[in-house]
Amino acid sequence: MHIGVEYFVSVSAIVFGIGMFGVFTRRSPLILLLSVELMLNSCNLTLIAFSRYWGDQSGQVFALIVMGIAASEVVVGLGLVVAVARRKADLDVDRLTALRH
């Protein structure tokens, strides 16, 4: 059975939208990191779908690279969250007021 590329791209667009919605509405740094991961993974889905569509493996290779990069990024993010938590700050960006104007 063959599923057209448009289905994959639609799913990925929805996932990207969910991630974007999360980034713009949520305040907890952990949920924000989660949302960013959703956005990056929806990009992966798009890349792999188009890679299949064009019969060209470079999209898949790119998706692998994105996985590695996304992991590094989120680890740095979690490291920062842990460091902030260690400094006794509250894990809520709304209450991170030191940098307000």
Place this chain on the structure above:
Amino acid sequence: MITLTVTTVPVSWSAIAPEIVLLSCACVLLTCAIFLPARLAHPVGAAVAAGAFAAAMVAPIAQWHDAPRTAFDDTLRIDAFGNGARLLIFAAGLLAVVVAWGMPHLFDRAVEYHALLLAAAAGMSLLAVSNSLVIAFIALELFSIALYVLVAIDVDALPGLEGALKYLIVGSVGAAFLLYGSALVYGATGQFEFDLIAQSIRHGDAHGGVLLLGVAMIIVGLGFKANSAPFHMWTPDAYEGAPTPVTAFMSAATKTVALVLAFRVLVAAFGEDSAIWQDAVGALAVASFAVGNLAALRQANVKRMLAYSTIGHTGFLFTAVAVHTQAAARAMFYYLAIYSLMNIGAFALVAIRERELGRPVLIDDFRGYAYRRPLLALSMVVFMLSLAGLPPMGGFIAKITIWSSAVDGGQTYLAIVGVAATLVGLGYYLKIPFALVDRDVPIPESPYRPAFAVTSATVLATAVAVMVLGIIPGPLLDLAQTASASLIGR
């Protein structure tokens, strides 16, 4: 079905020589320097980093007059445009090493500071010559991740951590937009390499709607990275929270590399369809002018004011991207060189004052400073006049060349908005020169420490350079001409 073909591409060592030098020095630093005693960490780190930056400059200079060539199966394009950007980045890195010299709270993390600086510069250098959306994304993330950590290098300071966290989240969203845009462009054309994308569009093979959406998302992603206006929210926090040498490096090098990428990808890949992105980039420029300059007016903290001012400068640089003629590329290059110098100089001066006071610097902290440190105060006047765009400083010529290219390129409205933005800019840039000569306050305390000598010398040197390049702009404009001609041969 996907057929697996294995082809190995010829390795061109000369194409990636700077990146190899920088990254191997970073690795050597990380593995060797942690065995060093603490008091040697900073001198060794600084020496290795400075040596690496100097060595990395060799290849771009040697290849300066070579004809543009592609390497690694068309994924890199080594031309004077990219090499010029590389030189600006390495110069900014060198200055960041010098400005950090003698920073008290860097001592126990000096090795990491220099290694991350080298890694960030390597990512930027690769980005400057990338000719493929894949390489561009990898390079972008390499330098971004290094910068996230650099902003938080002082893990005991909460502002740095918070600034880094905001920078990371907003920066990752920007990267996700860029990536989704790249994926859509790949879907529309089946290609990642800029020239092949352009070819596919020219032949009419591309799917219009998907391509349009892809280009739009790439522009949004670039807007995040170039701290252009609706996507600028991380800039003030990250710039204020970061240690000042890091801010100096970020403001100069990140801007350079983001603008070079924006120009290259929009012209090389989507140059045929410039009608669809020209107005969008123009709108970002106008928004940057407005937000940057108006928000800077009401800042009391000098670093925060300069952060908003860099958003305003993005307006001028995006003007050049919107115009995208050869004259605009030349103007952008000249602007980036002057901009890097004056920003690093100004932030270095803030770093000096910060170390004297031991706390964040407000505009009021410069009151009467001219009577204490006349030479440094004079340099600050040079930087502020240049940032404001007044003659005879480099910033004046930079703005004039951008405006003339905008008028010639049929984007007169951007030049007009730019003039208005410059007038608003006078309102906050000139606060500092007036504060410097304020006689009504007691002469500020400023204990002298020998570590300032190196940073002060840097400040004076950059101030002289900004002034000399403003009075005699010819040689730098010639270099910018070579760089722009290598991308737009028309």
Place this chain on the structure above:
Amino acid sequence: MLGDWAAVLVFAVIAMAIPLSLLFATFALDTRSKRRAGDKRIPFESGVSANEFHAHRFTISYYLTAMLFIVFDIEIVFLYPLALRMHALGMFGFAEMAVFIVLLAVAYVYVWRKGALEWR
């Protein structure tokens, strides 16, 4: 047409069957007490009781180790395709893999020497 969806149906059935059988197994194999009381009434996951979460916090070492694990673990993503096509890629692939592993080793040595792997 309907045949196309048979796979989805089979997948859905299996996906439902696994958690249901696990739930059933908890009741069927529960020999210790017939009377379900206290903590046994609360939904649980992976053996961690939901109520203890607020009182009990993980140590920093747990997060540190977990994060380091993620970042080293994900690198296998690059080694796997290389390993699959090792013969076709020949010396070029081998050299690339060697460079990659050396870079990982640098990071590992750094993490190790910094004491991030020690449990505190």
